C-alpha cells in the first residue's frame with residue numbers, strides 16, 4: 269500500500285525551481301531515503317510535504333487524501349510529522365515535559381494547560397504514554413534532565429520522542445545523523461529501525477551514506493530539483509549517474 273504519493277511536484281522560489289516535476293511514492297511500513305547533492309531540493313520537498321511551503325504545482329497525496337497546501341498543524345493531526353529539531357524543543361523544560369507537550373500537539377488543546385495540571389483525565393493517559401515513549405527511546409533515566417543539558421545526540425533522540433508522542437503514521441527525518449559520532453550514529457540507526465518496527469513509516473533525508481544504505485529499502489535520488497534515480501540501495505550505489513552526480517566513488 270502506498271502511504272505517500274508525491275505527484276509531479278514543483279516548487280519555485282522566484283526564478284529558481286527548487287523542485288521540478290518530482291514524483292515518487294512511499295510504501296507503508298518502509299524506510300524510504302531521499303538523497304542528493306546540496307541544493308538538490310531535498311529540504312524543499314520535505315517542507316512542501318509537511319506543509320511549510322505550498323507547492324507551485326503538483327500534489328501531495330497522503331493516506332489517500334490530497335494534502336497539498338494544507339496547514340502544518342492539520343497535516344500533523346493526520347499523522348504526518350517531522351521530527352522536532354533542537355530549535356523547536358523547549359530547552360528550559362525537562363525531557364519528560366517536552367514529550368508531554370508532544371502528546372498534546374495533536375489533541376486540539378493547549379499543551380500548557382496540561383503542564384499546569386488542568387484537564388486531569390487526558391493528563392493521566394498522556395503521562396502513561398510519555399513513560400512508554402521514554403522507555404522505548406531509552407530516555408527514562410534522563411526524564412528530569414533539562415533539555416538544554418542533553419548532549420547533541422540525545423537532543424536528536426528527544427526530537428524523535430516528541431514527534432512519536434504525536435502518534436505519527438509517517439515520520440520525516442531531515443539529516444538526523446549530522447554531527448554524530450560513530451557510536452551515536454549506530455544508536456540512532458537502531459532507534460530508527462525500532463520506530464519503523466513499531467509501525468511508523470519513515471522518510472529519511474540524509475547525507476550519511478552508510479546510514480542511508482543500511483536503513484532504507486528504497487531510495488529516491490534528486491539532482492537539481494529533478495528525479496535522477498530510484499531503487500534499492502544496491503542499485504543506487506551501482507548507478508553510474510548517481511555516482512557521477514553525487515556519490516563520487518562507489519560506496
Ligand SMILES: Nc1ncnc2c1ncn2[C@@H]1O[C@H](COP(=O)(O)OP(=O)(O)O)[C@@H](O)[C@H]1O
Nearest residue numbers: 281284286304305306307308309310311312313
Ligand atoms: N526559502 C527559500 N527561498 C529561496 N530559495 C530557496 C529557499 N529554500 C531553498 N531554496 C533554494 O532551493 C534550492 C534547493 O534547496 P534545498 O531544498 O534546501 O536543497 P537540499 O536540502 O537538497 O540541500 C537551493 O538552490 C536553495 O538555495
Ligand SMILES: [Mg+2]
Nearest residue numbers: 307310311312
Ligand atoms: Mg537540506
